[in-house]
Amino acid sequence: MVKYIDYYKRLTTIYEEYKVFDRTKIPLCAAENYTSPFVKQGLISNYEGKYISGYIDRDKEKDFIGSDYLEKILLLSNDMAAELFHAKYNDFRSLTGINTVALILMTLIDKGTKILITDPQAGGHGSLPKLCDNLGIQYAPIPYDYMRMQIDYDGLNQILEQDSRVSFLFFCQSDIIQPPELQKINLPPKVGIIYDATQTLGLIAGGALPNPLEACQNIIMIGGTHKTFPSVTCGYVATNNDNYINRVKQNISPNFLRNVQVNNITSVCLSMLEMLKFGEAYAQKIIWTANALGDALSGDGLRVKCTEDGAFSHTHQLFIEVPKEQVDISYTHFRNYGITLNKRKTAYLTGFRLGVQEIARYHFDEHIANLAHLLCLVLNSPEKYHEIMNLKATLALCKSDQYVIDDLFMELE
Numbered sequence: 039m040v041k042y043i044d045y046y047k048r049l050t051t052i053y054e055e056y057k058v059f060d061r062t063k064i065p066l067c068a069a070e071n072y073t074s075p076f077v078k079q080g081l082i083s084n085y086e087g088k089y090i091s092g093y094i095d096r097d098k099e100k101d102f103i104g105s106d107y108l109e110k111i112l113l114l115s116n117d118m119a120a121e122l123f124h125a126k127y128n129d130f131r132s133l134t135g136i137n138t139v140a141l142i143l144m145t146l147i148d149k150g151t152k153i154l155i156t157d158p159q160a161g162g163h164g165s166l167p168k169l170c171d172n173l174g175i176q177y178a179p180i181p182y183d184y185m186r187m188q189i190d191y192d193g194l195n196q197i198l199e200q201d202s203r204v205s206f207l208f209f210c211q212s213d214i215i216q217p218p219e220l221q222k223i224n225l226p227p228k229v230g231i232i233y234d235a236t237q238t239l240g241l242i243a244g245g246a247l248p249n250p251l252e253a254c255q256n257i258i259m260i261g262g263t264h265k266t267f268p269s270v271t272c273g274y275v276a277t278n279n280d281n282y283i284n285r286v287k288q289n290i291s292p293n294f295l296r297n298v299q300v301n302n303i304t305s306v307c308l309s310m311l312e313m314l315k316f317g318e319a320y321a322q323k324i325i326w327t328a329n330a331l332g333d334a335l336s337g338d339g340l341r342v343k344c345t346e347d348g349a350f351s352h353t354h355q356l357f358i359e360v361p362k363e364q365v366d367i368s369y370t371h372f373r374n375y376g377i378t379l380n381k382r383k384t385a386y387l388t389g390f391r392l393g394v395q396e397i398a399r400y401h402f403d404e405h406i407a408n409l410a411h412l413l414c415l416v417l418n419s420p421e422k423y424h425e426i427m428n429l430k431a432t433l434a435l436c437k438s439d440q441y442v443i444d445d446l447f448m449e450l451e
Contacts, residue, residue, distance in 0.1 A: 059376060062434050064412065067378040068213075068237065068355050068393025071268040072400075073305075074442035077312065080305030081270060085111065088300060091292040108300045115303050118310040122243045122317070123259070125251055125276035127283040130306050131290050131298045132273030135236040135262025136165050139210065142232055142260055142275070143173055145289045146282065151205035152176045153232075154197065159385040160184070161213035163234070180207065184386050186346050187215065191222040198226055210234040213382065213391055215355050216345040220253035230256040230282070238353055239274065240266030240395065243313050244321025247352070251278060258282045266324060266354050266395045268441075269309030272302045308443075316441035320398065323441075324354045327394040327402065332356050334410035340417070343387065354395040360417065362388045371420040375430065377413070400437045409433060 065072075090105040090112070112131070119128035132138040147153060155170070156162030157179035170177045181193030198204060206229065209218050214237050225231070233250040239261045241247040250259050258277040263269040275286055291298055313320070332342045332350025335358065342350055343357035350356060360368060365388060369381040372390075380391040402409065412429045415422055 061437075062430070063376040063378055064409070064430060064433055065378050065396040066392045066394070067380060068391055068395070069265055069380070070378070070393075071264055071266070071396050072439060073264070073268060073270055073309075074312065074439060076443045076445075077269055077305050077308045080301055080303075080308055083301045083304050085300035085304055087297070089296070090298055090300065091296070108298075111300050111303055111307065115307050115310075118307055118314070119274070119276065122310060122313060123251065123276050124249060125259070125278055127275070127277050127287070129275040129287065129290060130263070130272050130303045131295060132275065133295070133299060133302075134271055134273055135234070135260070136163070136169075138260045138262070138273035138275060139163075139166065139234065140169055140173075141273075141290055141294050142258065142286070143169060143175060144294065145285050146206065146230070146232070146258070147173075147175050148205060149174075150203075152178065152201070152203040153206045153208050154178055154180045154194070154204055155208045156180055156210045157182060158212075161211045161384070161386060163210045163212040166208065166210050176203075177208075180209070182386075187343065187386065188346055189218055189222075191219070195224045198224060198229060204229055206230045206232055208232045208234070212237065213355065213357070213384075213387065214238065214353050215343065215351040215357060217247055217352060220250060220257075225254055225256065227256075230258070230279075233257060233259045234261060235259050236261040237265055237355070239263065240268065240313065240317070241321045241324060241353060243267060244317035244319075244324075246318075246321035246325050251276060255279055258286070263306055263309065265393070266321075267309065267313070268320075268395070268399065270302050270305040272299070272306050312441065312443050315443065320441040324395050324398045325352065327398045327406070328354055328356055330406045331392070331394060331410060334407050335413065338410050338414045340410075340414060341389075354393050354398070356392040356394070357382075357387050357389065358392065358413075359387065359389040364417075365389060368417050368420075371416050375416055375420075375426055377416060377430075397436075399439055399441055401440065402433070402436050405433055405436055 089102040090108040091101050115130050116128045132141050155166050155177050158164045160182035181190035183190045242249055261274045263272045328351040336342045341359040365381050382391055415426050
């Protein structure tokens with residue numbers, strides 16, 4: 039038998055196994071979401087693998103023949119994102135959220151300056167310090183109040199007043215139940231803000247969280263498009279600052295990227311159609327689901343962290359505290375039972391990070407108590423296999439989607 043047939047069989051087996059896992063899992067990973075078939079149409083478009091160098095105002099005489107057609111997608115994505123995020127510059131050419139972080143660091147941070155970043159011990163993304171080290175960028179942590187689960191604004195403002203080398207604040211919270219309150223920062227005129235909204239981009243688009251771009255002029259918002267913003271993987275840059283616009287648009291491509299994934303950007307455009315139609319309701323459902331689940335888990339005796347005002351969350355995430363010695367073994371039980379979440383052993387959380395953005399797209403409303411009971415069983419009585427599996431199977435039946443466009447043309451008729 040020809041060997042490529044064997045490879046194909048292996049590939050299909052792997053995919054079929056994953057489909058079973060995906061169909062039966064309980065999705066509580068804060069970094070993932072469900073992408074509708076409507077949105078996935080862009081991935082199989084003929085734009086895949088085609089080249090466009092530069093941005094809309096590029097030198098067309100030096101660009102690839104046919105790139106004019108791709109430019110129309112870039113223009114459309116800018117117009118749609120401008121409506122959602124109120125930015126005059128919107129760029130989806132970068133590949134992922136962390137790819138965007140690297141591009142922005144290389145583009146905006148001048149040699150000899152210093153940036154303040156969200157410490158990974160305070161929920162910051164673990165890749166940022168490593169990227170700064172590799173790029174030779176000097177950095178220090180943004181002060182954090184671990185008791186209040188919030189930035190130490192007095193300490194931050196003191197640093198900004200005393201250290202003239204600081205050029206940017208980089209907010210990059212990967213774990214976030216309470217967004218930064220940017221209005222509490224006394225920002226010097228020469229200091230800018232890089233705001234990584236990867237986790238909360240859909241909540242901002244839906245109006246459930248304040249738009250960081252409205253906080254000040256010296257701000258650039260970046261992110262990824264596959265968490266609370268339910269799309270395919272893509273990077274995003276948005277700003278109203280002309281200086282940042284001029285520096286960014288010519289550097290992303292062709293300086294740092296050559297082949298822009300226009301098929302992905304097409305899918306992002308389809309996602310923006312869903313967000314323009316359902317974004318407000320979806321964002322509100324995320325916040326409601328997070329707090330309803332937090333309340334149910336707390337009622338069942340688990341320790342769920344709260345924000346400063348007593349809410350369980352102002353985002354899609356929840357933090358469950360467990361004894362340090364229990365974290366690893368409980369994580370193994372969650373893995374074996376097909377419940378996706380993340381374990382944490384940091385200064386602000388020893389336990390688990392949950393995200394509800396995916397179940398908020400399903401019909402879990404009347405089953406929050408059952409979901410909380412399932413999590414409690416896995417944490418406290420993992421040996422109750424049959425009870426856990428029966429409860430999990432019941433919850434898996436709730437995974438029919440909402441806040442999606444089935445057929446746009448039928449809806450327009």
